[in-house]
Amino acid sequence: MFKDHAKIIHAIFSAGEIVGRKKLQKIIFIAKKISFPFQEKFQFHFYGPYSEELTLRIEELCNMGYLDEVKEKKAGYWQYRYSVTESGKEFLGLHEISMPALDDCLMDMNQQSARFLELVSTVLYFDSLPPEEVAEKVFTLKSKQNYTLEEMADAYAYIDSLKQKGLLQQAAGRATV
Template sequence: MLKEHAKLMGVFAACGEITGRKKLQKMIYIAKKIAFPFQEKFEFHFYGPYSEELTLRVEELCNMEFLHEVREKKGGYYQYRYTLTEEGETFLRHAEVDMPYLKEIVTEMNDQSARFLELVSTVLYFDTLTRGEVAEKIFTLKRKQRYTEEEIKEAYTYIEQLKAESART
């Protein structure tokens, strides 16, 4: 059971801090799609791929005091920041999690905006469609985000970069 928790904790350990629940959801989804063995199931939701299982795991890690959550008021909404606790670091040292290159991939993703990761994860969610069909889906489903053709092109380039980085194993 805690093996999946440990994989998730490895992401927090690699990043130091992750700001935003949406960003975390997108990072794990993208990592899963490009070859890392995360087991959470994702469905398409308001902000792209979303996993209830992931939300529950994060909540469990907070309850076990392996993960520290800070809730901050930002304008009209709340933003959450996550860091691994000392107890979490101790547990992670004893857990057997072997995911080469995960640190490089997730730290790279953590440097991106949640908006861009939402686009990247949406492109990956519809990866069985043609690029034109994906763009059409994005322009329809993500109309309020006002993504451009150029941003969609950047998302595809970014996905290829992440896949190349993860293939170094």
């Protein structure tokens, strides 16, 4: 049980700070889909894949003092910033989690916009479908986002680059959780 909590803390620690609940959800979903060992279950929601389990786990970690959640007013809406507290770092020290490629992937994903990660996670959510059907789903379910075919191509290329980083870790056999 605490290993799953430690993985989330590790993810946020590796990213440095994650700004936005939606972005946090997408980062964990994408990491899970490219074969990193996150256990949270996701379903499709307004902004793409969403995990109530992850939301509850984040809330627990904040309540335990392992994560810091800062709520900021931003252009008419609330934005949340997540970072690891000193207690969270101590908790991480008690749990061996070594996923070097995940660290690289998380830092990379954290530099992307939440909008792009929403597209990438939506593409991954429907990854069992042919690309034409995925595009149809994206253009229908995400019509307000006005994604383009070029952005779809960018999403697929980005997914491939993340999978390559994940494969490098698996080949090295260094993932321990």
